[in-house]
Amino acid sequence: MPFTATTFRDEELLAWVAAQVAPNFCVPASAIDIASASADASFRRYFRLLFPNGETRILMDAPPDKEDSHPFVQVAGLFAEAGIPAPVVEQADLEHGFLLLSDLGRVDYLAALGSDPERAGALMRPALDLLIRWQISTRPGVLPPYDEALLRRELALFPEWCMGRHFGRPPEEKEAAALEAIFAALVHSALAQPRVFVHRDFMPRNLMLLEKGETITPAVLDFQDAVEGPITYDVVSLFRDAFISWDEEQELDWVVRYWEKARAATLPVHADFGDFWRAYEWMGLQRHLKVLGIFCRLYYRDGKSRYLADLPRFIGYVRKTASRYGELKPLLTIFDRLEEKETTVQYSF
Helix, strand or coil: CCCCCCCHHHHHHHHHHHHHHHHHHCCCHHHCEEEEEEECCCCCEEEEEECCCCCEEEEEECCCCCCCCHHHHHHHHHHHHCCCCCCCEEEEECCCCEEEEECCCCCEHHHHHHHCHHHHHHHHHHHHHHHHHHHHCCCCCCCCECCHHHHHHHHHHHHHHHHHHHCCCCCCHHHHHHHHHHHHHHHHHHHHCCEEEECCCCCHHHEEEEEECCEEEEEECCCCCCEEEECCHHHHHHHCCCCCCCCHHHHHHHHHHHHHHHHHCCCCCCCCHHHHHHHHHHHHHHHHHHHHHHHHHHHHCCCCHHHHHHHHHHHHHHHHHHCCCHHHCHHHHHHHHHCCCCCCCCCCC
16 A cells, blocks of 8 residues: 555655655655554654665654654664674665665564564574674763663653553652662662663564574664663563563573673673672663553553553563562562552561
8 A cells, every 4th residue: 555645744754755765766756665664662653665676675754853863873883883783874864854774674583482482592592692792892982871860760750650640559658768769779780780882672572583594693673772881781671571571490591691601702790690680680670660651651641552561561570570689579569559459578668
């Protein structure tokens, strides 16, 4: 079905393709098929352009009044320098918010794992190798820091949007004090970790599956929010994902594999795996509380309802981690109140 403009932004997109893309490919604009490729939690949209000769490209539509595409171009360059497969920026019109990118195909890791879970090991091994390569390429001062201010802004989304807006149960006085103590501990743990390049959404949905014979090569998408931050962040993003979960024995095996690979690559991970695992779990908790807030905000502010279905997965992650560490157990009672469950863990705020 041909792409039809229904908004002023759509008209701008068609005009840009006609003026900037079609001449470079020596074809009339009418010969380029435009189809929706994907959308994400931001205001960006992606379209697949099909040319008469069978070639394809991805057109990123990032309205400049809502999205800054400069970081995307910068980080794409960092991946290229590190030899990591990622979309190549072939044309960039940052003023108008349009980027023409190479097309990495239609199959991402999430789809591949969903269709054949038995391939998980074969897919995760090269993903870990890619992550190690990304972290090794770290150069201090190149990307924005994942600092205390950013960590706290993210955590603040949970009481505002998840507790207050979604559950209609804003923190009570004792809960607010307990959350502040937990947030401080999580931020301290994150800032105490060695710092590397952090993709910040290194999860199966953002890894494209490239296959040549029996060789599996992941390619990276959605990296415009990359920062320099805690070394465990991308690891826990991969294995405690928004859209797929693993049993703990499998997760532990993969995290050990990462830790061993990181040590062999002389990355500054903890010398003791137990210390690394604790940092990993606490980093995951910070991310999961943040995501609970973000997913609720996406629904109540932006009208994107599909993310609400994954709230139970994240609540499960939070409960599992909080049950293991005394400092974090107040979260169990908080969630018991939110979900109207009988409290089974006794402690005092």
